[in-house]
Amino acid sequence: MPPTSTSGSVSDFLERVGRAATSSFAEFGFAGVLVAQSLFWLFFGPRLRQPVRMGAIIAQMREVGINAIPIVAVLSTAIGAVLAMQGIISLKKFGAESQVTFGIAISMVREFAPLITGILVAGRSGSALAARIGTMKINQEMDALEVMGINPVRFLVAPALFAMIVMVPALTIFSGFMGLYAGGLYVGIDLSVSMDAYITQVIDALDAADVLHGFAKSIAFAVLIAIIGVMNGAGVQGGAEGVGKATTRSVVQAISAIVITDMIFVLMATQMG
Amino acid sequence: MADTRKMIEVEDLVTHYGTRMILQGVSMDVREGEIMVIMGGSGSGKSTLLRYLMALETPTSGTMRILDRDISELSMKEMFALRKKLGVAFQGGALFSSMTVGENIMLPLFEHTDLDRQTMDIMVRLKLEVVDLAGFEDLTPAELSGGMIKRAAFARAVIMDPRILFCDEPSAGLDPVVSSALDDLILRLRDAMGMAIVVVTHELESAFKIADRITVLDRGKILFIGTVEELRNHPSERIQNLLNRRMEDDPVDPDEYLRRLMGEKMQEGATA
Numbered sequence: 001m002p003p004t005s006t007s008g009s010v011s012d013f014l015e016r017v018g019r020a021a022t023s024s025f026a027e028f029g030f031a032g033v034l035v036a037q038s039l040f041w042l043f044f045g046p047r048l049r050q051p052v053r054m055g056a057i058i059a060q061m062r063e064v065g066i067n068a069i070p071i072v073a074v075l076s077t078a079i080g081a082v083l084a085m086q087g088i089i090s091l092k093k094f095g096a097e098s099q100v101t102f103g104i105a106i107s108m109v110r111e112f113a114p115l116i117t118g119i120l121v122a123g124r125s126g127s128a129l130a131a132r133i134g135t136m137k138i139n140q141e142m143d144a145l146e147v148m149g150i151n152p153v154r155f156l157v158a159p160a161l162f163a164m165i166v167m168v169p170a171l172t173i174f175s176g177f178m179g180l181y182a183g184g185l186y187v188g189i190d191l192s193v194s195m196d197a198y199i200t201q202v203i204d205a206l207d208a209a210d211v212l213h214g215f216a217k218s219i220a221f222a223v224l225i226a227i228i229g230v231m232n233g234a235g236v237q238g239g240a241e242g243v244g245k246a247t248t249r250s251v252v253q254a255i256s257a258i259v260i261t262d263m264i265f266v267l268m269a270t271q272m273g
Numbered sequence: 274m275a276d277t278r279k280m281i282e283v284e285d286l287v288t289h290y291g292t293r294m295i296l297q298g299v300s301m302d303v304r305e306g307e308i309m310v311i312m313g314g315s316g317s318g319k320s321t322l323l324r325y326l327m328a329l330e331t332p333t334s335g336t337m338r339i340l341d342r343d344i345s346e347l348s349m350k351e352m353f354a355l356r357k358k359l360g361v362a363f364q365g366g367a368l369f370s371s372m373t374v375g376e377n378i379m380l381p382l383f384e385h386t387d388l389d390r391q392t393m394d395i396m397v398r399l400k401l402e403v404v405d406l407a408g409f410e411d412l413t414p415a416e417l418s419g420g421m422i423k424r425a426a427f428a429r430a431v432i433m434d435p436r437i438l439f440c441d442e443p444s445a446g447l448d449p450v451v452s453s454a455l456d457d458l459i460l461r462l463r464d465a466m467g468m469a470i471v472v473v474t475h476e477l478e479s480a481f482k483i484a485d486r487i488t489v490l491d492r493g494k495i496l497f498i499g500t501v502e503e504l505r506n507h508p509s510e511r512i513q514n515l516l517n518r519r520m521e522d523d524p525v526d527p528d529e530y531l532r533r534l535m536g537e538k539m540q541e542g543a544t545a
Contacts, residue, residue: 050384136369139365139367140363140364140365140367141367141368141369143327143329143361143363143367144361144363144367146329146356147327147328147329147356147359147360147361147439148356148361148380148381148384149353149354149356149357149381149384149385150380150381150384
């Protein structure tokens with residue numbers, strides 16, 4: 001076995017770290033360029049007589065939003081009910097189970113609705129976007145767009161980004177309502193609180209900042225899901241196997257980004273009061 | 274053909290991926306109304322050269338003029354305008370699977386013109402007739418055979434009446450009959466529309482049938498540019514060896530192929 005040099009392995013390690021850091025910066029840069037270009041085409045495309053097509057936006061909105069309604073409804077209902085069950089059990093120890101509505105309302109609106117929606121959309125539509133763009137790349141459809149003088153960002157990315165920015169917050173609001181309603185049903189059964197009284201308690205518990213907090217998160221999640229899907233799709237190499245890998249990577253990265261962004265939001269919100 | 278206008282002019286094009294040289298000082302031109310076939314084995318650099326000719330890459334060394342414009346000096350807007358004058362039929366068709374055949378062909382018109390839907394429909398039908406696909410506009414690409422996909426790709430490539438048409442391996446994956454029909458289509462398009470056509474292929478039979486001139490690439494360098502006759506009679510042993518090797522490699526006779534396949538299967542059965 002050849003002798004190993006400590007300084008050599010340290011420099012190798014530093015080189016690898018350097019390369020990884022450079023590549024990460026490049027990816028952030030690429031993500032920024034994609035968002036900037038998408039916004040450019042959305043706002044200035046019509047002036048340049050190259051608008052982002054409404055048909056493509058509507059198709060994406062249907063795929064991202066309308067088709068996700070059933071699964072968002074089911075999971076949000078389940079989470080709302082679980083929050084009510086766990087909340088009542090926990091608060092009973094302190095004789096404060098009547099305060100459960102406060103917990104359900106805050107948790108659902110600030111945390112669970114944006115989080116469940118983000119994770120579901122990342123799994124359904126972020127992965128589909130990565131697969132679609134990856135398949136288009138290996139089938140030379142991206143080259144075909146460029147040769148036809150059609151900007152791929154305007155044609156593919158801008159409609160997906162716009163659809164996500166509209167539909168993820170919309171689904172988040174829907175998820176919030178479903179979760180709160182399911183929580184209300186359980187609270188009504190367990191604590192004999194009427195739905196009217198429950199709704200009044202929810203309205204009292206929430207203020208505008210809570211709603212804005214959840215709403216802002218959902219917009220951030222939408223941008224992350226779209227850009228991560230596009231970046232992974234655009235980076236596909238090596239045929240069908242590459243598409244599969246990109247799809248998986250896009251889901252893992254999007255969910256990780258959502259959870260970390262969520263933590264940063266909460267940290268900022270708590271530090272800023 | 275020699276005195277007609279140069280539609281593409283490449284001078285001393287050099288390109289490399291990392292340390293590997295792909296094109297080493299390639300110089301060539303393509304003239305108005307001619308069919309230029311680019312041939313070469315795997316790794317000869319013909320696909321890379323095609324990407325440059327289609328203006329998908331900008332040269333960092335050497336010059337590249339398309340329709341009298343140096344492409345490294347073009348702004349984004351000028352490049353956009355230039356690309357509207359180019360048509361490309363990709364190897365696998367590159368049709369968008371979410372659209373019907375008609376929508377695929379209509380896409381460039383939809384994006385770049387202010388024509389009304391009725392006029393666009395008429396233009397699509399006309400181009401479909403040219404490529405013998407009339408009546409197929411409402412099908413999706415998944416419902417078409419390999420040869421039909423390539424025909425639809427040709428229809429999309431010529432819908433804007435391009436000045437230059439690029440065809441990447443038009444015969445790849447097709448049986449000899451369909452392949453021959455596509456060769457006829459390329460000749461018909463040139464005669465009807467007068468455009469310059471660049472075809473990348475490894476099929477000798479097809480190249481000899483359609484080419485006005487042939488460029489032979491080998492390991493990133495041009496070995497030969499000239500007419501079919503000049504190529505056939507070229508004294509260079511290297512070129513003749515290259516041509517003979519490719520001719521032997523061409524699986525042309527489908528009956529022979531089936532017989533060989535059946536023989537192998539029977540042998541496998543006997544061994545098992």
